[in-house]
Amino acid sequence: MSDPEMRVALVGAGYFGRFHADAWARIEGAELVAVVDSDSTTAEGLGAPVFADAVEMARALTPDIIDIAVPPAAHLGLIEALAPLCARLICQKPFCRDLAEAERATAVAARGGARLIIHENIRNQPWYAEAARLIRDGAIGDPWSLSFRLRPGDGRGAEAYLARQPYFQKMERFLVHETAIHWIDLFRAIFGEPEGVYADLRRLNPAIRGEDAGIVILDWPDGRRALFDGNRLADHAATDRRRTMGEFLAEGDSGALRIDGEGRIFLRKIEENAEREHRFDWRDRNFGGDCVYISCMNYLDSFRTGAPNPTEAAAYLANLRIEQAIYESAAEGRRVVPG
Template sequence: MTLRVAQIGAGYFARFQAEAWARLPGAALIGVADLDAHKAASLGPSFADAAEMLATLRPDIIDIATPPTTHEALIELALTHRPRAIICQKPFCETLAQASRVTRLAMDAGIPLLIHENFRFQPWYRALKPRLTDGSIGDLHQITFTFRPGDGQGPQAYLARQPYFQTMPRFLIRETGIHWVDTFRYLLGEPEAVDADLRRMNPAIAGEDAGRFTFRYANGLRAVFDGNRCLDFPSDDPRLTFGTLLAEGTGGAIRLAADGALLLRRVGEAAEETLLPPTPPRGFAGDCVAAFQAHVIAGLTEGATIETHASAYLRNLEIEEALYRADATEQVVRL
């Protein structure tokens, strides 16, 4: 069975989505709608109006790849056409209230609303998860991700790729850190409390672009995100992993290298064992867009469990709000 996909949006990141749909078995990209007809036509059969496209094509999957300001209205539109599933890009809607409302609408309609959260599908995180509990590094004490994309300096920051980044009043956590909110939950489960220290380093943008947040767990485990978009790290492609990760336990540590390799060092030793070889370049960040989309195809055609339903993803938005509250009050916020 081939699922017919219609995509709304043809901007920078939407191109990764369209490219992946076009090559994945089990799916066919049958239309792309965007106000910029040239951009839409470069990705597939094009439409200038999303409503016209959906009414004409009646797709199985509607993939919304547009900015958050458009999500609420487009999800409502998509629901009227009763597809087998709707996918919405993150950040999910403009507010938690909006996201909660459209999630309820989708649940009432019996139509799966899925969030395009692809970082948890990067191959190194899929390979890392079982190693955290199989004794490879003993009892896990801390995971630290150091985010250093090096793309945020100067007055032209982000303009060539995603210019709306400059005007987002909430930026580092809402647009970027949310990936690790989700990934930490995928790897470790639910934290009991969070704290955060956020700041703006580039005066050309509206929101915060540097800072740190911590997930606190009842057993003493900590997950730390340390991000600064103005700083870089040694990598031939900083947008492959976006930084480095270290998972530390009583029996050793697992390190994510800049080339996507996972390396295990046992306690008391200096040598590292390769758990996952370097990731070949394809698609976006370890081809995680295609991995997410293949996951959705399997869920719809084989009955496999789909991980990123909006009803579960709302918890990420609740944690996002808690992180901003923790920063504003300079206090630990219990969840």
């Protein structure tokens, strides 16, 4: 006998919330029962009744899962209000506005008896999931380094981000808090917890408040390193520059693994010049190889089985502690140990 469907309510019907709505509508074992948005016209057409207020919706429908997909300034207030009303919460990254708010939200959810998972989908993009498996299985030997060059090319000019996510322009902390946090999480998923952080951050586009370019180095006690080199104004070769948003490289003592802008994986053995493409199955749908769908499936499974999830709020705080160390390093011009 199959498990009963879990009733899911989505809070937020903006640019990214629509990917969430599409994912829940396709997932077997889930039913999208409500969409909450202050602009009802934005939420219309997503296949569920529309509410203007999340608390009123939760009291009226008592959903099994509430998925929060709104900008970070609203996260803490929503979690405080909804944790007593729903036992399973999902919250999009970036998780709250800073570490202090995220710690408070995590504690509030726990006190309210709600399980809180952070929607962190880059680790679930199919090329990264496959790359992580290959690295674990020894495809490049003992890994030395990971690097990612973020080059989406969407940050130029006075109109940057306005058509898609206009609040980006007003974020005081942008590149790291909104974007690099994905790869901090990915680097941790592959290498574990870093020992130190060094960062140099810049603002290149004067139309925005926060940083939009920078270099971040994470280091580990055994000599491994990870590099995030981000510039939202520059682009890279890709038919869809938002597919991977840049290019990834992992190097080890027996070879290298590269991911290009098309999501293709290439392997090269050390001391050889020729790469070979490693083919794998993935779906070119919506954002990032349908990673929102994959992530929502993952969270639903964790809720059903009770199995721990690597992006539970309490575990995800490690990413924000690294983020805080990055901003501290950039401000003080020194290596910082994450607290």
